[in-house]
Amino acid sequence: MCLRLVGMSTSQAIYAGWMEIPDSAVADQARNQAEEAAVAALVDQYAGALYRVAFSVLRNPADAEDAVQEAFLRVLRHRDTLSEVRDHRVWLIRIVWNIVLDRKRRAKTRPETDDVEELARVLPSSGLSAEQMAAAAQHHAQVLACVDQLPSKEREVLQLSAFEELSSVEIAGVLGITESSVRSRLFRARNLMAGLLNHARSLR
Amino acid sequence: MNPQSQNPIGPGTPDAEATLRLIAALPAPQGLEDRVHAALGAAFESGRQQPRARGRVLAWRTPHSSGNSWMRTAAAAAIALVVAGGGWGVYSRVQQPLPDRITGAPARISAPGGFGSDGAIRTPQTLTGPVLTHPPEAKKTGTKAAAGKATPHAAHAHSTPELLPQGAHAGPK
Numbered sequence: 166m167c168l169r170l171v172g173m174s175t176s177q178a179i180y181a182g183w184m185e186i187p188d189s190a191v192a193d194q195a196r197n198q199a200e201e202a203a204v205a206a207l208v209d210q211y212a213g214a215l216y217r218v219a220f221s222v223l224r225n226p227a228d229a230e231d232a233v234q235e236a237f238l239r240v241l242r243h244r245d246t247l248s249e250v251r252d253h254r255v256w257l258i259r260i261v262w263n264i265v266l267d268r269k270r271r272a273k274t275r276p277e278t279d280d281v282e283e284l285a286r287v288l289p290s291s292g293l294s295a296e297q298m299a300a301a302a303q304h305h306a307q308v309l310a311c312v313d314q315l316p317s318k319e320r321e322v323l324q325l326s327a328f329e330e331l332s333s334v335e336i337a338g339v340l341g342i343t344e345s346s347v348r349s350r351l352f353r354a355r356n357l358m359a360g361l362l363n364h365a366r367s368l369r
Numbered sequence: 370m371n372p373q374s375q376n377p378i379g380p381g382t383p384d385a386e387a388t389l390r391l392i393a394a395l396p397a398p399q400g401l402e403d404r405v406h407a408a409l410g411a412a413f414e415s416g417r418q419q420p421r422a423r424g425r426v427l428a429w430r431t432p433h434s435s436g437n438s439w440m441r442t443a444a445a446a447a448i449a450l451v452v453a454g455g456g457w458g459v460y461s462r463v464q465q466p467l468p469d470r471i472t473g474a475p476a477r478i479s480a481p482g483g484f485g486s487d488g489a490i491r492t493p494q495t496l497t498g499p500v501l502t503h504p505p506e507a508k509k510t511g512t513k514a515a516a517g518k519a520t521p522h523a524a525h526a527h528s529t530p531e532l533l534p535q536g537a538h539a540g541p542k
Contacts, residue, residue, distance in 0.1 A: 201413055208405050213397035221392050230401060234408045241409055308388040327389035358385045 200244040208237055211254060214330070215261045221324050222265045224309075232268060236261040255338040258331070262339055266321075311361040319354035322347055 215236055219229035239260055240247070250256045312320060325336045333351075337344045 204409060205406060208402055208409065212402045212405050216397040216401055217393055217395060220395060221389070224392075226398060230398065230404070233401065234405055237405050237409055238412055241412055304384070305388045305391070308385045311385065312389070323386075324389060324393075327386060327393040329390070329393070355386075362385060 200247065203247055204237065204241055204244055207240065207253060207257065211257050212237075214254070214328075215257055218258055218325075218328065219261050219265045221327065222262075222269055228268065228272075229265075232261055232264045235264050239264075252335075252338070255335050258335075259339045259341075262325075307365055308362070311358055311365060314361055315354055315357055319350050319357060322350040323354040323358070326351055 212233055215233045216229050219232040219236075220226065223229050223232065236257060240257070247253075312323065315323065321340060322336060325331055325339060326333075331339070333344050333347045337347045340347070342350075
């Protein structure tokens with residue numbers, strides 16, 4: 166698309182080439198606007214889901230929100246490839262999942278017991294008495310402690326399987342493994358969890 | 370994925386997965402999208418001010434002064450000379466006449482167990498056969514009179530008629 170001055174003769178138009186706005190500049194501007202709108206739409210649609218995924222691993226609201234922002238900044242950086250992505254939801258969850266795991270690995274120095282107890286308080290417990298709420302919080306803390314003891318492969322599959330909207334195929338897409346691997350890891354994770362919980366109950 | 374329907378394990382696991390599902394179902398904080406939009410807007414503006422990298426490998430500097438143009442020309446000429454010299458060297462080596470070589474055909478090896486051509490004589494021995502030292506004796510199958518009348522010339526003509534010329538036939542006409 167070229168913007169030319171109206172009312173010029175042909176020769177004038179030829180010699181006035183410096184007045185033209187280059188095609189590439191206009192195309193770049195239009196493409197930038199389209200990409201910005203596409204990223205904004207992704208934020209509106211998937212920010213909540215990404216936050217929940219991030220929170221399930223990090224168990225801290227501020228860290229989870231940071232992870233979501235970083236994920237969308239990465240999307241903005243690679244917005245050229247947005248059109249090539251087949252399933253935006255799985256793609257975004259995969260991005261935030263990698264960010265979250267990286268942050269979790271780097272923040273290993275912080276004691277996780279604090280996070281677990283705080284999370285147990287955060288979990289909903291409406292309609293319960295104070296005593297029941299305390300028991301529920303203790304139970305949640307115990308479960309989360311057992312989850313943290315699982316091997317990483319089994320723990321990741323178990324955490325992602327808790328999201329109702331993720332099928333096993335989508336979990337496989339997020340983790341980059343096959344669907345049969347997801348199933349076998351989930352089976353192992355449930356076995357291990359049962360053993361860990363029974364062991365914890367026997368100790369009480 | 371519905372964990373309840375796929376859970377083949379004991380009573381402890383549903384509790385655990387219920388806890389994980391509670392965590393997964395926690396709502397996102399209010400205004401999360403707005404804060405993300407704001408962060409993206411700031412990043413987008415800063416990205417606009419900096420030109421986007423387009424995977425350019427080499428950024429050739431534009432010539433600001435013509436003072437070093439002769440150096441560039443000399444460097445280009447040197448590169449061209451080196452390339453041309455190398456090419457000529459390769460070409461001249463390749464163009465040298467190769468000595469003629471006679472390559473003998475490998476001996477044929479007959480298949481084991483098959484028929485061989487060892488000792489086969491392709492030329493009949495009759496061509497270089499034995500030379501007769503005595504003339505062969507005339508056959509005595511006919512009468513003596515007939516044998517006496519017959520001249521040696523006629524006998525020879527009779528025996529090899531194709532060797533005689535056309536008009537020199539000994540027989541009466």
